[in-house]
Amino acid sequence: MATADLYQHKAAAETLFRRKRLAAIGLPLLVLAYLTYIFFAFDMPGLMGRASLENAQKLVSDSYSYKTHVTRDNRSGEVEIAIEGERKGEYAPGTSPAWVALGDETVIDLENGHIVTFSADNAVRYDVPGYGAITAQPTRASGVNATLPAGDVPDWINLSKNRMTVTTDAGRLTVTRNRTEVFRYFTGWELFFFTLDSPYHGLSYAEVMARALGGEAADIWTDFWSNKMWRHGDVAWALFETVLMAFLGTFGAAIVALPLAFLAAKNFSPLMLVRQVTRRFFDFFRGVDALIWTVVLARAFGPGPLTGALAILVTDTGSFGKMFSEALENVDEKQIEGIRSTGAKPIQRYRFGVIPQITPVLLSQILYYFESNTRSATIIGAITGGGIGLLLTQAMITQKDWEEVTYYIILIVLMVMAMDWLSGILRRRLIKGDGSGH
Structure with missing residues (x-):
């Protein structure tokens, strides 16, 4: 009986070990098979192919920066400047940030040699350092007539009959039949505290605190709380x-x-x-x-x-x-x-x-x-x-x-x-x- 019991316990132990070995090998294989199925069922290769690192970078940069738009109506020649292109963030007529010079010609300095010029005849010129001058003459009859330096068109220029887009590290220029627009990125959340029409816009923290202590605290709070941009x-x-x-x-x-x-x-x-x-x-x-x-x-x-x-x-x-x-x-x-x-x-x-x-x-x-x-x-x-x-x-x-x-x-x-x-x-x-x- 002792020998029979020994063989019985040995057989049971071997069966248990086989089951554990199967579980140790089978479970990882099962998980691997499931992950492989998920990989193809959710079209992961296609997703990785469609993913755009450039778009992701733009999205991240948009989260901590803002754009100032300089827009010309090609029909009337009127130039408008607005934070994020919104009416609520529009500069008053005749006023502009320091990097935009208004006049018969509007000159936009995007820094580092990047200059965009709105000419009086509706033409636009973008001087790109290391590449040359890009010009465009938008007309209602023939679309956007663009002239580029000799050679292949670089990837950062998107050109068609009715639209031209130039995207550089300094900013972006878009020209269509009816509108020419330039925008430039700046770090920060502009107009977060006070909008352009507020008497407290542009003041330093010390100046705002001095006015608050001078009896304008309620007005300052009202301007902040009723901010039309950030609400x-x-x-x-x-x-x-x-x-x-x-x-x-x-x-x-x-x-x-x-x-x-x-x-x-x-x-x-x-x-x-x-x-x-x-x-x-x-x-x-x-x-x-x-x-x-x-x-x-x-x-x-x-x-x-x-x-x-x-x-x-x-x-x-x-x-x-x-x-x-x-x-x-x-x-x-x-x-x-x-x-x-x-x-x-x-x-x-x-x-x-x-x-x-x-x-x-x-x-x-x-x-x-x-x-x-x-x-x-x-x-x-x-x-x-x-x-x-x-x-x-x-x-x-x-x-x-x-x-x-x-x-x-x-x-x-x-x-x-x-x-x-x-x-x-x-x-x-x-x-x-x-x-x-x-």
């Missing part, structure tokens, strides 16, 4: 709407889910039919993503922050209902019996015997979801037309000013960090009774 007041309201959506949706769901959780808990709802129906409702609500509920409710109630709050409420009602019912099923019956022995009614037993036991779990989950929903409300707001998500989506779709996109993203990150910090403080105060913040 700080509208952005602050959008952030408030985002937090409000998350707050109403999260705490509204908690209020709705708590009484329903009693119907789904075995120890509080003896009827199986009631429990199963309630739990299936919870599964249905949380089984459909908040974005889907957002689309559905937007069709029913129209766009707005309230629709986003309702979408969060519906989804979180299912999640909270499941978590609350599980917490109720794990309560200590002895504490409830102690309350019952005093002659307390059912409502009183729930209030003093059940709620204190599950409060730490409830508050912890509610605050966590509130923090998480603050992030989700950004995306939901983009669909329902409210909050910072709407402003972010509008800026990205129009591809107007990527520095604005960066501004909104930074504010969203700061908002999430603030909510995380606030949520941690509330959890310590309400659950552990620690208000020290450590």
Whole structure:
């Protein structure tokens, strides 16, 4: 028997080792096969072929810089200069930055020898160091008549009958039948504090502080808060709407889910039919993503922050209902019996015997979801037309000013960090009774 048992244990050990060897070899092969499938299913070779490092560099540079556009209407000869090409950032007639000289001829100094000249006869000339002079005469009849130095056309010049684009490190020149435009990049977020029409534009920090201390603090704040380019007041309201959506949706769901959780808990709802129906409702609500509920409710109630709050409420009602019912099923019956022995009614037993036991779990989950929903409300707001998500989506779709996109993203990150910090403080105060913040 001893020998038979030994052979049996040896055979079992060999079988176990074979299985482990197969798992050790098979699992990596399975993962490799899956990654290979993903590589071709998502057309990674095509994606890498379509990727443009140059476009990525432009996108990154747009996030921390701005463009000043110098535009001539080829029909009227009128020259306009504007930050980011916007009317709200337009220089007053007859004024210009130091690198643009207005007159019968408009001379634009892009520095390092790059000079663009708008001639009185609608012609344009771009002197490119190391290459030569590029000239163009736009006409309505024959399009853009361009003249380049002898030789092959370089990659940084895009030329057709009706359009010429010259892109260099100094800036960009675009000529069409009706318009000639030059823009130049500058580092920073121009007009972030004050617009061109503000009396405080161009002043140093010390000068602004001196005026503020001299009694102009309210006017300075008004000019900053009502900035037409960056819309700080509208952005602050959008952030408030985002937090409000998350707050109403999260705490509204908690209020709705708590009484329903009693119907789904075995120890509080003896009827199986009631429990199963309630739990299936919870599964249905949380089984459909908040974005889907957002689309559905937007069709029913129209766009707005309230629709986003309702979408969060519906989804979180299912999640909270499941978590609350599980917490109720794990309560200590002895504490409830102690309350019952005093002659307390059912409502009183729930209030003093059940709620204190599950409060730490409830508050912890509610605050966590509130923090998480603050992030989700950004995306939901983009669909329902409210909050910072709407402003972010509008800026990205129009591809107007990527520095604005960066501004909104930074504010969203700061908002999430603030909510995380606030949520941690509330959890310590309400659950552990620690208000020290450590």
